Ligand SMILES: *[C@@H]1O[C@H](CO)[C@@H](O)[C@H](O)[C@H]1NC(C)=O
């Protein structure tokens with residue numbers, strides 16, 4: 001049994017209506033189950049339950065009754081009324097004009113009575129946590145340009161397994177209770193850039209990740225780069241990452257040196273692919289069907305990363321692309337879930353594109369199976385139907401989206417995966433296909449689909465922005481990140497507002 005529990009009470013003004021909008025109470029247990037219930041309330045009365053679906057309905061109702069019994073609903077709504085003060089929507093509208101009138105203007109009410117809240121939380125953690133999943137529907141209640149007020153009250157939650165210290169965070173439209181996450185051993189956060197030209201976007205991405213998540217657990221960070229990065233840049237990023245240890249690692253011997261070191265079959269295949277007789281004039285920026293720098297990141301992440309000495313001491317890797325941007329605090333820790341339940345991969349999004357059916361014989365060559373079908377089931381697990389030699393050679397393979405996932409390094413380092421991937425790649429060097437998405441998908445699909453999970457399917461609704469989408473699933477509104485940050489993100493993640501450089505749109 002690990003120690004972290006998380007409770008979230010989030011409420012919001014429903015724009016254009018008098019009714020106070022949504023109260024969400026999320027309770028996370030430490031083992032397997034996470035709970036959330038969403039409620040509408042009006043004039044301190046619960047009027048109806050929002051987005052209750054299927055077989056979770058009964059459990060949600062039970063939790064609601066439990067919370068109501070312990071006065072949580074009334075308390076929370078009272079807290080909301082206080083923290084919003086008597087600000088009407090009209091008033092918020094006027095504030096929009098005043099760019100200087102910003103945060104820290106409205107405190108959490110001094111008379112907020114925490115005791116009943118604690119009692120309800122504890123009781124619910126002890127009794128009511130089984131099987132309630134987080135709603136997939138996110139309420140869109142943001143009024144453009146609304147200003148943020150935020151303040152914090154700290155308190156302890158006694159009698160839980162670990163007596164964690166929590167805090168109530170109150171912002172303009174949300175009040176939530178924030179508890180620490182447990183820090184596990186052998187976890188590393190990793191990304192890759194090609195070189196210094198991508199440093200700014202890396203700073204944006206990893207500064208946001210720090211404020212949304214890593215400030216609580218301070219996992220080490222390893223940044224792979226194909227070209228050296230000035231120490232000044234590294235120092236600057238380190239300053240944004242507090243006490244998390246940052247290291248920057250070169251991921252190749254040099255472009256020409258990598259080519260020179262190839263075995264003859266790979267060397268010849270490569271020259272043929274690039275339609276040259278010597279590699280002398282090729283660079284990372286040459287296009288051989290696709291830009292070689294891009295292909296190198298895909299190949300590095302497919303074959304080499306698992307065995308790189310910089311990751312030797314680690315067992316779990318959280319991968320975030322440098323254009324993945326966190327935009328709100330992570331309310332539950334997916335790494336904790338992943339480790340406690342012994343996953344091989346946990347991904348933000350599936351499927352992202354398909355690998356062409358021509359890959360099937362190569363998959364067979366590597367893993368003695370083909371992948372006829374690959375889907376997500378209701379529990380958020382991958383489910384695969386596999387084929388024998390010659391079967392399903394007409395089917396493409398849907399991929400796990402590579403921009404953000406957690407992987408079990410021991411699984412991807414294991415002999416069947418290592419040998420399988422090497423055979424799958426065959427003579428390829430810097431080919432566009434196979435890529436890193438297939439390289440994480442195929443072993444998981446064939447060897448351990450039941451340990452391969454979608455984050456939302458397991459109750460983790462992190463809303464990481466990537467290419468204009470949240471978690472690869474919902475269209476971000478507004479679509480560009482700078483706008484998204486100005487209108488939504490900085491209110492949800494106020495600790496990063498004015499701290500993280502927001503320079504990149506996508
Ligand atoms: C809101 O305003 C009304 C009328 O002006 C007042 O009676 C009430 O106490 C105020 N509520 C809060 C929470 O300030």
Ligand SMILES: *[C@@H]1O[C@H](CO)[C@@H](O)[C@H](O)[C@H]1NC(C)=O
Nearest residue numbers: 094095097098099100101102
């Ligand atoms: C904007 O807010 C600042 C700081 O709170 C205040 O000094 C100023 O008078 C406000 N301006 C308007 C137009 O409300």
Ligand SMILES: *[C@@H]1O[C@H](CO)[C@@H](O)[C@H](O)[C@H]1NC(C)=O
Nearest residue numbers: 151152153154155165166167
């Ligand atoms: C709440 O706790 C945090 C972390 O321990 C601390 O930094 C902060 O100052 C505390 N805030 C208050 C209002 O006590």
Ligand SMILES: *[C@@H]1O[C@H](CO)[C@@H](O)[C@H](O)[C@H]1NC(C)=O
Nearest residue numbers: 157158159160161162163164
């Ligand atoms: C939690 O606090 C209670 C009361 O202060 C104490 O008896 C108990 O030992 C504490 N539990 C842990 C795990 O620290």
Ligand SMILES: *[C@@H]1O[C@H](CO)[C@@H](O)[C@H](O)[C@H]1NC(C)=O
Nearest residue numbers: 272273274275276277288289
């Ligand atoms: C390969 O290069 C040769 C000469 O350099 C050129 O004639 C030929 O069209 C190229 N082939 C392809 C497929 O690009």
Ligand SMILES: *[C@@H]1O[C@H](CO)[C@@H](O)[C@H](O)[C@H]1NC(C)=O
Nearest residue numbers: 275276277278279280281282
């Ligand atoms: C490499 O580029 C140089 C300068 O453009 C050119 O003179 C030379 O012929 C090229 N060599 C090969 C092998 O293509």
Ligand SMILES: *[C@@H]1O[C@H](CO)[C@@H](O)[C@H](O)[C@H]1NC(C)=O
Nearest residue numbers: 365366367368416417419420
């Ligand atoms: C595939 O079959 C070969 C030969 O029977 C065997 O050596 C290899 O371990 C198998 N690979 C997997 C992943 O089962």
Ligand SMILES: *[C@@H]1O[C@H](CO)[C@@H](O)[C@H](O)[C@H]1NC(C)=O
Nearest residue numbers: 012139142146173488491492
């Ligand atoms: C208000 O809450 C909603 C729902 O949680 C969130 O999407 C939105 O960004 C929040 N808006 C502000 C201004 O905090």
